[in-house]
Amino acid sequence: MRGEPQRRKVGTDARVSVEGVAYEVNPDLAGETVVLWWGLFDNELYVEFNDQRYGPFYPVDGPIPLHRYRKFKKTKTEERADKIADLAKKLGLPRAALDKNADLQFLVDKYKELTPTATPFNDPDPYQEFTYPTVLFAKRAISDYLAKPLAKLSTEQLAFIDTLLAETLTKKIIIERVRLYFHSNRGGEQNAH
Numbered sequence: 001m002r003g004e005p006q007r008r009k010v011g012t013d014a015r016v017s018v019e020g021v022a023y024e025v026n027p028d029l030a031g032e033t034v035v036l037w038w039g040l041f042d043n044e045l046y047v048e049f050n051d052q053r054y055g056p057f058y059p060v061d062g063p064i065p066l067h068r069y070r071k072f073k074k075t076k077t078e079e080r081a082d083k084i085a086d087l088a089k090k091l092g093l094p095r096a097a098l099d100k101n102a103d104l105q106f107l108v109d110k111y112k113e114l115t116p117t118a119t120p121f122n123d124p125d126p127y128q129e130f131t132y133p134t135v136l137f138a139k140r141a142i143s144d145y146l147a148k149p150l151a152k153l154s155t156e157q158l159a160f161i162d163t164l165l166a167e168t169l170t171k172k173i174i175i176e177r178v179r180l181y182f183h184s185n186r187g188g189e190q191n192a193h
Contacts, residue, residue, distance in 0.1 A: 005048075006036045015060070018045070024060045132169045139165070142178055157182075 008016050014030045015022045023045045025034075037046040039056050046055035074082070132138040142161060143150050150158065164177055 007033060008036055009033045010047075016045070016047070021059045023057045025057050026054045029054070130171060132171060132174070135165045135169070138169055138174060141171070142174065145175060145178060146182065157185075 006018075008018075010016050010025055010029045010032050012030050013024075014027045015024050016034070016036065017023075018036065025045075025047050029047060029049055032049055035048040037048060037053070037055075038044065039046055043058055044056040045058075046053055047057065048054075132141060139150060139161065146153075150161065153161075160181055161178070164174060168174065
């Protein structure tokens with residue numbers, strides 16, 4: 001229970017986990033067995049070691065308390081863009097300064113005219129979403145679909161698969177034909193028994 005003090009060992013990363021929520025405590029306590037005390041609020045944790053109390057400590061991960069939000073960490077590109085924007089504000093270079101300078105105006109006009117070039121994919125299926133890249137990949141997919149190794153199939157069934165893969169490597173067609181072939185054969189086998 002949270003109301004009662006508990007003895008726990010602090011990890012080497014100076015963290016204590018309570019009910020799936022990690023608390024980062026004083027680094028000097030790493031590896032020590034401490035007594036955990038709860039504060040007035042549920043998310044406050046105090047730690048006692050050698051008759052000395054440390055804290056309060058708050059959760060560093062796990063469930064986020066109500067009405068608290070974490071900001072997403074900015075990427076390096078976003079941080080760099082923020083630095084450039086701050087620098088531009090500090091410089092305070094007005095647009096009129098660019099308009100008066102002919103050399104700079106040439107550069108501004110030059111980059112205004114540039115448009116990105118679009119290059120379409122040469123391959124209609126660049127990520128192999130519709131076709132298998134090789135016969136081996138197709139055989140592996142058939143084996144997964146049947147939930148058994150192809151070596152356990154009969155000679156007739158293996159011949160069917162080889163003929164099918166010689167025709168096409170399209171995923172949809174292969175799975176449909178395998179489903180039809182093996183389900184119709186299973187039905188026939190069950191009726192024979």
